[in-house]
Amino acid sequence: MSQGYKFSFPVKGDNFDDAGKASVEIKRFLKGLGITGDVLRRTAIAIYESEVNIISYARQGNINICVTDASILINIRDNGPGITDIEQAMKQGYSTADDHIREMGFGAGMGLFNIKNCSDDFEILSEVNRGTLLKISINR
Amino acid sequence: MTLHEIRELLDARVLAGGNHLDVEVKTAFSADLMSDVLAFAKPGSIMITGLTNPQIVRIASIVDNSAILIVRGKIPPDETITLAEELEIPVLSTKYILFEASGRLYANGIVGCVRKIEGPGSVVPL
Numbered sequence: 695m696s697q698g699y700k701f702s703f704p705v706k707g708d709n710f711d712d713a714g715k716a717s718v719e720i721k722r723f724l725k726g727l728g729i730t731g732d733v734l735r736r737t738a739i740a741i742y743e744s745e746v747n748i749i750s751y752a753r754q755g756n757i758n759i760c761v762t763d764a765s766i767l768i769n770i771r772d773n774g775p776g777i778t779d780i781e782q783a784m785k786q787g788y789s790t791a792d793d794h795i796r797e798m799g800f801g802a803g804m805g806l807f808n809i810k811n812c813s814d815d816f817e818i819l820s821e822v823n824r825g826t827l828l829k830i831s832i833n834r
Numbered sequence: 835m836t837l838h839e840i841r842e843l844l845d846a847r848v849l850a851g852g853n854h855l856d857v858e859v860k861t862a863f864s865a866d867l868m869s870d871v872l873a874f875a876k877p878g879s880i881m882i883t884g885l886t887n888p889q890i891v892r893i894a895s896i897v898d899n900s901a902i903l904i905v906r907g908k909i910p911p912d913e914t915i916t917l918a919e920e921l922e923i924p925v926l927s928t929k930y931i932l933f934e935a936s937g938r939l940y941a942n943g944i945v946g947c948v949r950k951i952e953g954p955g956s957v958v959p960l
Contacts, residue, residue: 714892718921721896738896739872799885802869811873 698762699727705745707753707774710798716757717742727761729834736812737766737832743805743812744770744828750795751775752825765814768830776822784810784818835859835942837901837924840880843942844928844935846903850915851924857900861960863947864936868893874957875899876947882935886910891917891925899923905932 703716721738748755752774760767777783784806791801810816815831837855863875864882868889871881877898883890886908894902907929918925928935950958
């Protein structure tokens with residue numbers, strides 16, 4: 695696996711009924727690749743939070759995963775509105791979620807913060823009106 | 835406590851995963867905010883919630899919850915039950931409210947996943 699094992703999952707925005715579907719599938723898949731325990735759990739949580747972000751804020755997005763012997767690299771790209779103030783968005787409790795999102799039990803302003811917490815390396819690149827790219831790395 | 839004992843204590847109905855009730859539970863996380871479950875629940879803990887949508891099952895699967903306990907006598911839609919059977923996550927429903935259900939479990943030795951949240955990124959463990 696020196697080249698790494700790569701796969702990609704598309705996620706459609708505004709489809710709350712399916713929220714978490716991709717993440718559950720990806721977790722099962724990663725388990726099949728021999729990833730277990732805390733690494734699997736942190737990866738799954740980071741992907742879940744990212745999936746819910748795409749559904750909440752973007753029309754569509756993509757979860758790209760590359761598994762190498764040393765780490766799991768996750769790139770999450772969406773064509774949403776972008777983040778005006780990344781520093782503020784990272785703060786625990788800050789959220790721009792609407793009532794619909796909150797009724798489902800989301801939008802607590804924990805997402806990006808939680809993703810960072812689960813990652814060994816984390817970067818956000820965002821452009822207003824263009825979209826957001828999250829780069830997550832988790833060591834195996 | 836085993837899920838069997840929890841079922842008895844809270845006079846709960848088993849809605850899914852009836853074959854997995856021998857599992858031993860030591861910790862719990864009560865919340866109606868799934869974001870908080872994702873942030874603070876520990877593997878093996880029981881999720882206690884008043885929500886009933888299928889997302890609770892997906893979250894339980896992501897964070898490795900041993901089971902879901904639905905409070906206030908709510909019965910989830912069929913999609914939730916079907917998904918729980920598929921992902922092998924036991925779902926119980928009790929008529930007790932969140933506070934009562936949590937308190938009764940605590941009185942019987944179940945503790946929280948963490949004790950306090952002191953501030954951003956700062957969790958006080960048990």
